[in-house]
Amino acid sequence: MRRLITNPLMLSILVVAFALAMPHAFKSPYYIHLMTLALIWIVLAQGQNLTQGFVGYVSIAQAGFMGIGAYISTLLTMNYGVSVWVTLVIAPLLTGVMAIVAGYPSLRVKGHYFSIVTLAYNMVIFIVLMTFRALTGGEAGIPDVPRPSELTLFGHVFSFDGRSNLNYYALALSAAVLATIVCALVLHSRAGRVMLAIRQNEDLAEAMGVITSRYKLFAFVMSSILAGLAGTLYAHYIGFLNPEPFGVDQSLNIILAVILGGSGTLAGPIVGAVSVTFLPELLRFADSFRLITYGLILVVATIFLPKGLVPLVASLWRWLRARQSIPSDNKTTSKA
Numbered sequence: 001m002r003r004l005i006t007n008p009l010m011l012s013i014l015v016v017a018f019a020l021a022m023p024h025a026f027k028s029p030y031y032i033h034l035m036t037l038a039l040i041w042i043v044l045a046q047g048q049n050l051t052q053g054f055v056g057y058v059s060i061a062q063a064g065f066m067g068i069g070a071y072i073s074t075l076l077t078m079n080y081g082v083s084v085w086v087t088l089v090i091a092p093l094l095t096g097v098m099a100i101v102a103g104y105p106s107l108r109v110k111g112h113y114f115s116i117v118t119l120a121y122n123m124v125i126f127i128v129l130m131t132f133r134a135l136t137g138g139e140a141g142i143p144d145v146p147r148p149s150e151l152t153l154f155g156h157v158f159s160f161d162g163r164s165n166l167n168y169y170a171l172a173l174s175a176a177v178l179a180t181i182v183c184a185l186v187l188h189s190r191a192g193r194v195m196l197a198i199r200q201n202e203d204l205a206e207a208m209g210v211i212t213s214r215y216k217l218f219a220f221v222m223s224s225i226l227a228g229l230a231g232t233l234y235a236h237y238i239g240f241l242n243p244e245p246f247g248v249d250q251s252l253n254i255i256l257a258v259i260l261g262g263s264g265t266l267a268g269p270i271v272g273a274v275s276v277t278f279l280p281e282l283l284r285f286a287d288s289f290r291l292i293t294y295g296l297i298l299v300v301a302t303i304f305l306p307k308g309l310v311p312l313v314a315s316l317w318r319w320l321r322a323r324q325s326i327p328s329d330n331k332t333t334s335k336a
Contacts, residue, residue, distance in 0.1 A: 069228025095228025141242030262308030
């Protein structure tokens with residue numbers, strides 16, 4: 001059992017198998033709906049973690065780029081008849097292109113100034129989505145956003161229609177796994193090591209000849225691509241699109257998800273995304289105090305768990321292993 005927990009590959013396989021079994025254990029459409037939203041949030045949080053956790057720069061524009069991906073995909077499918085399967089690739093890439101345009105000048109500033117610039121970006125994106133009614137529908141939104149067409153694999157036909165569709169859940173799970181794998185590959189690459197060096201000491205990295213702006217832009221663009229993918233999945237799952245889910249408050253929730261789970265870890269965004277999705281629903285018993293209770297929990301967690309839940313659990317696990325090894329060491333000493 002100990003070997004299973006300490007082996008990242010085996011643990012990842014176990015987590016994916018658990019996620020696949022969840023809809024069969026909780027057959028309620030309501031819980032399947034929440035789990036699908038949590039998987040979409042994992043894609044968002046993994047992208048946020050690339051800039052916030054790996055580079056140490058907090059972007060407050062993740063929800064805005066999510067909105068760009070959602071609207072690009074929706075408009076391409078509804079106005080030009082492009083297949084949803086095609087827009088799942090095109091929309092994130094176009095979102096990345098827009099991130100290059102936005103990120104190139106903004107990443108020349110450092111620290112809190114970068115956060116302020118990205119906050120302004122999110123506000124501009126939200127205002128454009130609200131006011132450009134001829135294209136986006138404004139506050140009234142765009143109804144009847146189509147689901148992906150039927151997919152035939154190995155002789156089986158998979159339909160994605162229906163409110164709590166298990167096939168769409170599997171699609172969202174595939175996207176969450178893909179996003180986690182991409183972030184893992186980035187983390188263990190040369191670019192990832194440079195990004196971690198920037199987080200530790202950017203001035204020292206620049207003094208050693210590293211062009212830090214390139215790596216910061218890379219992280220920002222990759223983060224935006226994942227946000228665009230999450231936006232595409234969200235739009236075609238919910239079936240109705242308006243600018244409300246893409247405001248600054250949503251970006252702050254994504255930041256909180258990364259902090260709550262564990263910034264700079266691969267498992268942290270997963271834990272944080274699931275927490276911010278299910279926690280408000282589990283607090284429905286509090287009725288009118290639900291949001292206040294949710295906010296207090298987040299504040300307390302941020303203050304007393306600054307490194308997040310995953311590093312805390314990892315520290316407890318190391319402490320327990322150390323405690324178990326002490327008696328065995330004492331027995332060896334006594335025998336000698």
